[in-house]
Amino acid sequence: MKLSAIHLYAYNEPFQSPIITPKVCMESRKSLFVEVITDEALHYFGECNAFETNWYAEETITDVQQQTIKWFQQYKDVTFESFTEAQHSLNQLNDYPATRSMIMMAVYQAFHKLTTFNVDYGATISGLSEYNLTQLINTRPQRVKLKWTSDILKHIEIIKHLPFEVDLVVDANESIDEKGINQFKALVQYDILYIEEPFKHLEQLQRFQPTVLPPVAIDEKAVTQSAIIDAISKYKIDVVILKPFRLGGIDKVFEMINILKNYKVKVVIGGMYEYGLSRYFTAMLAQYADYPSDITPEGFYFKRDIVENAGILKGGSIYFEPPTVNTVRMERIY
Template sequence: MKLSELHFYEYTPTFKHKIQTPKITMNVRKTLFIGLIDESGTEWFGECNAFETDWYHYETIETVKRTLESWFKCVEGHEIHDFSEAQRMADKLNDTPAARATVMMALYQMFHDLPSFEVPMTVTVNGDMQKRFLRIDHAERIKIKWNCDIVEQVKLLTAMYPDIPITTDANQTLSDRDIPLLNQLANYNLAYIEEPFPELLKEKELGNMPPIAIDEHATDEQAIVQAVQCNHVRVIVIKPFRVGGIDRALSLIDTLHNQGITVVIGGMYECGLSRYFTALASRYGDYAGDVTPCGYYFTDDIVEQSGQIIKGRLRFKPPVIDMSKLQRYL
């Protein structure tokens, strides 16, 4: 198999409810897609999880596009005999994991038959709890974005849903002043809190806080091992785009499970193609991953019915891109 062309596309769905995080408010999700075309004319798609700005990660839509333009000039027309060779080709992008993950999403489909499957559901609450209550009943994990009412929300949800694990994500925005608040949260059996501080704390500094999970710090196997050994982190949130793609994520899950580390698969306000791959990896996590049902964030999506709710679980089929919704990105 040879790669003959690389196309870039844009798709910008509108959020049903604006997304509010400690760092940004978003009304739309501008998304970059790529199409790798082989010598037979088949186009294989990848979805980029980077944002327009670097609020979450140093790679942005524009930097990924420029990186992949340069990468394709080096690999165009080269013969790819198997998936291992495709991985080595993608390894040229090791310094830009979001770009590698975008390419790997397309390359993975070239050499694997994608399955249909079901996964448990996570509900993410972004300060819009009243609007989400009706969707929580079937969840196997509830994730609350950090906000000023976090203690009251966790207290209420643990009372209403005592058997559903509840987690929160602070995106590294907390400081020493918030430690008393974290100690309060420990009273409500919070399963874990993702990345409360910009720096990881030593075990003696953790006190009575809920278990701490790393997300932003989980950039590769070396960083994860260091966090486990030096900071006694026992929960790792793996985002495929952060570690370089679906292949790297699956490999890391095996490695961490062999060390007795709890693994959760994270998502990134994804469209249907990327959400399929997040769900694919989340089948091997210890908690329900950051996988939402179709129509949860967007009215329209690039893949129809990707993650339908069937008896409280999410059903995924091999994704088919609706080309009519893509615009060429020049």
């Protein structure tokens, strides 16, 4: 693979229903895409999972754009004879994991054949509404993730009374304070799979006897391999949410999955309100997860996408085929 050119594109699509989390409310999803072009006129695309601002992670879309251009300028007309050589070129981006992840998504395709597959359907509900409930009843996911609110126990009861069996997860995004402690302790009676990131600091888990805690997962704190190993070694962490954009890409996630299996810690692959391109690779990784991951079918978040047939709901699971990107819908910015 000889790197000849890159193009960068912007895309922004409104959500079907606003995304409401303990940290932010979003009406639309702006994303950045890279198109890597080889000397043989082969085109490979990658999707950026960072956001416009640093509300979720320090690296923003602007940072990713700048670092991608720098990387390309350094490696323009360079030939990568193997996937390992391509990985080596991305080592300089270890401090910019969202950038590395986007470029890795494109580069990975140059050295690996993409396949079709099915994965479990894991819905995330950010703000319970009639629209969300109707969507759940119509699509029947294997797992539902609820974002933490002051009404979380009420929301759990509503989900538990849906006309189908579903595994339940709660995501607190590090937002539980003293006012929410009693609700947090009450979660153990609902037999949830796990709660993601209950507290800002893991030390707060030591306030509780293990028997009164639901299984705990880390997400925001799963930023590097060393940080993950440190957390699972010091605290009772049952599940780790692995996100490619946070760890630096597909290859880094595969490596972390193998490490966590040795520690006997469960793995879930996390999504980022992503479009069809990134969702394919999140789903690809989710084949190796222990629980249903953040995988939604086409049309769940957006009416339109840059990939057609990006996750088709079939018989309770989601079918994925190698993505074809429609650049006509995007704005070229480089």
